[in-house]
Amino acid sequence: MTTTVEHPHRRRPTRRREGRPWTFYVLAGVFIAYVLALYGPMFCIYLLSFQDIRGGLVFPMKGFSLHWFNDLFTQVRTGDVKGGFQRSIQLALLVTVITVVVSFIAGLAFRRRFRGDSIVFYLMIGSLVAPGLVLGIGVGLLFQYFGVSPHWTTSALGAQLSWTLPFGVLIMFAVMSRFDRSWEEAARDLGATPWQTIWLVIVPILTPGIVAVALFGFTLSYDEFARTLQTSGSLNTLPLEIWSMTLNVTSPSLYALGTVTTIVSFVIIGICLGTIALIQKRRTQRAATH
Amino acid sequence: MRLPRSLVGWFYVSPLMLVLIPFFVLPMVVIITASVLEGDGFGGIMPFFTTQNYIDVFGSGLTFNLYFSTIKFTILTWVFSLIIGFWVAYFLVFHVKNQLLAIGLFLVCTVPFWTSNIIRMISWIPLLGKEGLVNMILQGLGIIDKPLEFLLFSDFAVVVAYVHQLTIFMIVPIFNSMARIDKRVVEAALDAGASRFDIMRYIIVPLSKSGMALGSIFVVSIVMGDFFVVRVMSGGGSASVVAALYEDISVLQYPPAAANAVVLVLVVMLMIGLILRTVDIRREIAR
Numbered sequence: 094m095t096t097t098v099e100h101p102h103r104r105r106p107t108r109r110r111e112g113r114p115w116t117f118y119v120l121a122g123v124f125i126a127y128v129l130a131l132y133g134p135m136f137c138i139y140l141l142s143f144q145d146i147r148g149g150l151v152f153p154m155k156g157f158s159l160h161w162f163n164d165l166f167t168q169v170r171t172g173d174v175k176g177g178f179q180r181s182i183q184l185a186l187l188v189t190v191i192t193v194v195v196s197f198i199a200g201l202a203f204r205r206r207f208r209g210d211s212i213v214f215y216l217m218i219g220s221l222v223a224p225g226l227v228l229g230i231g232v233g234l235l236f237q238y239f240g241v242s243p244h245w246t247t248s249a250l251g252a253q254l255s256w257t258l259p260f261g262v263l264i265m266f267a268v269m270s271r272f273d274r275s276w277e278e279a280a281r282d283l284g285a286t287p288w289q290t291i292w293l294v295i296v297p298i299l300t301p302g303i304v305a306v307a308l309f310g311f312t313l314s315y316d317e318f319a320r321t322l323q324t325s326g327s328l329n330t331l332p333l334e335i336w337s338m339t340l341n342v343t344s345p346s347l348y349a350l351g352t353v354t355t356i357v358s359f360v361i362i363g364i365c366l367g368t369i370a371l372i373q374k375r376r377t378q379r380a381a382t383h
Numbered sequence: 384m385r386l387p388r389s390l391v392g393w394f395y396v397s398p399l400m401l402v403l404i405p406f407f408v409l410p411m412v413v414i415i416t417a418s419v420l421e422g423d424g425f426g427g428i429m430p431f432f433t434t435q436n437y438i439d440v441f442g443s444g445l446t447f448n449l450y451f452s453t454i455k456f457t458i459l460t461w462v463f464s465l466i467i468g469f470w471v472a473y474f475l476v477f478h479v480k481n482q483l484l485a486i487g488l489f490l491v492c493t494v495p496f497w498t499s500n501i502i503r504m505i506s507w508i509p510l511l512g513k514e515g516l517v518n519m520i521l522q523g524l525g526i527i528d529k530p531l532e533f534l535l536f537s538d539f540a541v542v543v544a545y546v547h548q549l550t551i552f553m554i555v556p557i558f559n560s561m562a563r564i565d566k567r568v569v570e571a572a573l574d575a576g577a578s579r580f581d582i583m584r585y586i587i588v589p590l591s592k593s594g595m596a597l598g599s600i601f602v603v604s605i606v607m608g609d610f611f612v613v614r615v616m617s618g619g620g621s622a623s624v625v626a627a628l629y630e631d632i633s634v635l636q637y638p639p640a641a642a643n644a645v646v647l648v649l650v651v652m653l654m655i656g657l658i659l660r661t662v663d664i665r666r667e668i669a670r
Contacts, residue, residue, distance in 0.1 A: 113478075114579070120474040130547065131495055132449050134506035137516065138527070141509055151514045179649055189401075199399040207392025214665060220407040222600065224608030226625050227644040230632060232411025234417060234428075251406035258402055263668060270669035312497050318611060319625075323632070335501045339615055339632070351502035358497045 139355070142348035161349040172334050174350065180195060180245055181331035182357075185315040187246075188253050192261040192310035193303060199258075200265030201291070204272075221259035225319025233323040248324040256320055257313045259307045268302030270344060300372055308365050312358070390513045409650070417641035423569040426635055436642035445627070446643075450650070453623045456538075456607040456613070457654075464602050465595060467546070468553025471589070472594075474536040476561040477569075489558060502613055506543045511543070536618025545606055546614045552605070553598035560594030560667075561587065594665035597659050607651045 141148065145156030203210065220228075228304055232252045236243045243249070276298065280290045294305070318332040325333060331354065338347055386394075421431045463483045472490065481649050495503060511534040518530040533539050546583040564587065572582050612627035624647050631640035 097386075113464040115428060116579075117478050120470055120478055121430045123467070123470050124474050127467060127550070128491060131492070134510050134547070135498070135503060137494065137509050138502070143413060152516055152519065170439070195402065196541040199396045200430045202392045202395030205388060205392065208389035210392060210396075211665075213396050216403055217399075217406070218600075218655070218659075218664075220403055222604035222651055223407065223411070224604075224625055224647060224651060225642070226608065226629060227414065227648060228407065228410055230628075230637075230644065232406060234413045234637065235405075235410050238413065251402065254402045255406040258399060262399065266552055267668050308497075316499050316501075318501065319608065332499065332501060335499065336611065339501065339505055347505065351499065351506065352395065355498045358499075362494075362497055 134246050134367045135351075135355070138348040139352050142345050142352045148345045149222060150345065150348075161345040162353070163334070164344070165346045165349045165353070172337055173329065174331075174334055177329050177331040177334035178357075180328060181315055183286050184245055184250060184253070184330060185311045187250060188257055189310040191254060191306050192249075192257045193307050194307055195254075195258060196261030196265045197296075197299075197303060198382050199262045200269045201295075203262070204274075205265050217259040217262060219264075220255045223255075225256070225317075226322060227325035228255060229320045232320075236324075242326060243324050244326040245321070245324075245328055248326070249321045250328065252320040253314045253317050255289035255316065257310045260313060264302060264309065265299075268299055268305075272298065281331050297376075301369065304365055304369055308362070311361060315361075407558075414641045414644050414648075415637055418645045419642075420638055422636060433638075436546040436638050437646075439639060440642050440646055446646075449622055449624045450529050450625050451623075452621055453607060456541060456545065456623070457603055459472050460549060460606050461599060462543065463546045464550040464553045465599065468550050468598060469591075470559055471550075471562055471596065472554050472557040475558060476564075486497050488572075490553075492549060492554055500548055501556070501611070503548060504615060507540065507544060507547070507616070508535065511540055514628040536616065536620060538617065538621055540616040541621060542615055544612050545609075548612070549602045550604060552601035555594070556597040556601075557591055557594035560591045564590045568621075593664065596658050596664060596667075600655055600664075603654050603658065606652060607647070 123199045137152070139153070141150070141154060142161055143157055143159070144154055144160035144161065146160050147155040148161065149155065199213075203214075229252055232248050233243055236248050241247070270296070276294055277290055281291060285293065317330075318336065321330055321333060322336075329337070335347075335350060335354075338350065417428055418436055419434065420434055421429045421433050421435070423429055475485045475489055475492075479488060508515070512518070513530045513532065513535070516534065517534060518527075521527045522530065568586055569582055572586060577585070608625055610623050610629050613621055613623040614626055624643070628640050628643050628647070631637075631643065
């Protein structure tokens with residue numbers, strides 16, 4: 094979303110100040126403290142998840158093993174973590190695909206003003222800020238009213254989309270408003286059909302924005318809790334499993350789960366960034382051969 | 384043949400509406416309807432109109448305590464995340480001269496966002512607990528002789544967990560709007576003899592207002608709608624509006640919960656409306 098344009102810059106012949114102002118050092122301190130507070134606790138639990146069987150919830154660390162990871166996936170009392178994982182990833186992928194497609198199409202609409210566009214816009218803001226549990230209860234009651242039993246692939250999917258879509262559309266909105274319309278007009282002048290214009294001109298140029306929407310969609314869904322609580326039906330997603338674990342389990346299994354979910358998140362980011370890099374590389378190669 | 388413009392627009396947003404109507408508009412209609420009906424006390428809702436649910440909500444002193452506590456957490460979290468977020472973004476945009484480094488450091492701030500919020504919250508337990516790292520270190524240094532009790536399962540822990548989770552929602556939009564400030568404006572102000580305080584007051588704060596507004600919307604709506612962090616980090620000592628709502632739902636009291644929910648949604652919308660008044664968010668996003 095950050096597009097910084099380098100302006101032709103007139104350099105002043107003499108620098109006004111020598112060295113850095115004192116505020117630099119103060120703010121650098123603030124920044125470092127923030128980053129430490131951000132990562133410190135997380136690294137503590139990653140570390141503590143590798144204790145052996147004597148391990149507890151606090152330091153000092155007792156031994157070193159993979160015991161609690163094994164415990165996590167084999168013990169009954171830790172719940173259906175494996176199933177939760179599978180459902181969460183499937184649901185998140187489904188949400189990602191729908192979010193990308195729908196917010197891209199909606200983004201096309203928001204490039205121009207149209208009658209009633211404010212209604213859609215504020216509906217989206219409303220959906221974004223509505224308290225998750227309230228929305229979940231509403232969806233649950235709605236399904237009950239129509240006699241449909243809630244399931245993670247129907248009610249939970251819809252409840253999550255009502256939260257990921259506004260995010261997605263707002264990002265597309267920001268990305269598309271910086272899209273140069275003349276490229277589109279050029280394509281049209283050269284005889285491209287509307288479909289070709291979208292598929293061969295707009296989509297490739299907006300790829301980074303689309304990947305950003307995908308990343309947001311995936312993470313927001315994978316981590317979504319409040320909206321899913323009343324709508325997932327009898328089978329739990331991963332955050333719901335984690336929630337019940339925080340209430341019942343008091344062993345480093347909980348921390349092991351934290352380590353595993355973090356690894357999964359990083360694999361997903363890696364795949365996304367790798368895809369962008371690959372697309373960029375192919376694009377430059379294609380540009381070079383032409 | 385050219386279709387009228389508004390028809391094309393509505394055609395493009397129709398998939399979005401196909402999700403928002405059944406999963407936002409209708410659920411809200413259902414909740415509003417349920418809030419004025421009678422419950423049978425066993426999870427059923429009977430088709431008799433009543434205003435009793437609202438009378439109960441406004442007549443109970445508990446409601447005001449809950450709102451007081453939730454709004455207190457919201458304001459504290461908002462203030463801390465805004466201050467930290469603003470200065471972190473300011474540091475990255477205006478003090479880190481190497482742009483690549485600035486983007487790298489920005490990514491360092493955003494990475495934890497991609498990991499589970501619940502896990503990030505419980506990760507404070509080994510630090511703040513009675514036998515946690517902070518108490519161990521403070522005792523080891525001889526600063527205190529018995530563990531500080533207020534660190535975990537307290538209002539303090541709740542605010543720490545919120546700020547830890549939500550500051551990123553401030554940093555990203557503020558960073559975005561600051562990165563779009565033309566550096567030449569700042570230089571021109573310096574040339575015209577403005578002090579650094581003037582630059583902050585007249586250029587940077589007004590031009591990053593949209594980012595602050597957007598960040599505030601996220602933070603306020605998330606804290607107002609939360610019940611998880613309060614429940615776990617306060618150790619049951621504090622409650623929030625949604626936590627109380629959840630209690631009602633667990634004992635199948637749908638109509639009272641619905642009345643509570645309607646009031647909460649109105650309060651949240653009012654707060655978001657106030658934030659939106661300060662800035663034309665739509666124009667700012669498109670800028």
